[in-house]
Amino acid sequence: MSKVLLITGASRGIGAETARLAAAHGYALCLNYLHSEEAANELLDSLLAGGHRAILFQASVGVESEVEAMYRAIDDEFGRLDGLVNNAGILEQQSDLVDMDPERWRRVLEINVIGSFLCAREAIKRMSTKTGGQGGAIVNLSSRAADLGGPHEYVDYAASKGAIDAMTIGLAKELGDQGIRVNAVKPGLIYTDIHAASGEAGRVDRLKSGVPMQRGGLPVEVAEAILWLLSDASAYTTGSFIDVSGGR
Numbered sequence: 353m354s355k356v357l358l359i360t361g362a363s364r365g366i367g368a369e370t371a372r373l374a375a376a377h378g379y380a381l382c383l384n385y386l387h388s389e390e391a392a393n394e395l396l397d398s399l400l401a402g403g404h405r406a407i408l409f410q411a412s413v414g415v416e417s418e419v420e421a422m423y424r425a426i427d428d429e430f431g432r433l434d435g436l437v438n439n440a441g442i443l444e445q446q447s448d449l450v451d452m453d454p455e456r457w458r459r460v461l462e463i464n465v466i467g468s469f470l471c472a473r474e475a476i477k478r479m480s481t482k483t484g485g486q487g488g489a490i491v492n493l494s495s496r497a498a499d500l501g502g503p504h505e506y507v508d509y510a511a512s513k514g515a516i517d518a519m520t521i522g523l524a525k526e527l528g529d530q531g532i533r534v535n536a537v538k539p540g541l542i543y544t545d546i547h548a549a550s551g552e553a554g555r556v557d558r559l560k561s562g563v564p565m566q567r568g569g570l571p572v573e574v575a576e577a578i579l580w581l582l583s584d585a586s587a588y589t590t591g592s593f594i595d596v597s598g599g600r
């Protein structure tokens with residue numbers, strides 16, 4: 353039986369690229385999406401056409417009942433779970449914090465932080481060796497923004513990723529004797545549509561001269577780090593972070 357992996361926010365960007373690479377590595381997949389139904393269906397069709405096993409599930413990671421329904425669908429379809437990539441994430445219009453409102457903060461924290469908590473909780477219930485699971489791996493999508501702070505753009509987003517860092521460290525310790533490893537990747541400037549949501553689709557190109565490697569990153573370059581952290585090649589690695597940022 354193939355290992356089963358849930359990737360949240362798999363319809364676009366880093367999540368979609370991780371899905372393609374994970375399928376090539378032999379994982380059976382649950383691909384989560386929220387709004388991008390057409391892109392999600394195209395991804396599913398291409399994976400199925402390649403002989404891979406995958407299902408789609410529409411759910412907002414920030415809504416408990418929807419996350420629980422998604423995991424029940426995984427139970428029904430696969431009967432096991434081996435890994436979770438907590439990838440779904442949002443940011444909002446570039447702004448100083450002084451001009452932001454609490455509704456925005458709640459949106460960002462609900463998707464980026466509570467969404468990751470909810471998905472991790474349901475994965476732990478299924479993977480923990482303490483409750484009859486076979487162990488597994490969780491990879492969280494943090495960001496270099498957690499260390500850089502996101503000034504004048506999105507301090508709220510950066511803080512949400514700081515919460516993901518603390519969660520990664522804490523859960524790694526909590527689950528160390530339950531067969532579950534928890535790690536995170538910290539992408540830098542990666543070419544995806546997320547920057548358009550900040551109001552600057554060309555943000556990577558504007559900032560790339562400040563990257564030691566003098567270029568933005570590709571989603572597949574993040575996916576490669578995620579796949580390593582999921583794999584047995586990283587069997588003694590937990591509570592760790594991989595920067596995928598060209599040195600920035």
Ligand code: NAP
Binds near residue numbers: 385388411441497
């Ligand atoms: P993206 O291209 O904007 O894609 C975001 C994905 O998240 C989409 O598949 C979207 O699904 C999904 N999503 C958003 N809200 C959701 C929700 N409530 N429930 C379920 N899915 C939801 O973003 P990306 O650049 O690939 O980013 C992926 C992760 O990497 C994020 O956590 C981001 O913070 C992190 N990251 C990205 C960069 C970068 O430069 N790109 C840098 C550092 C960290 P739908 O379209 O179907 O709604």
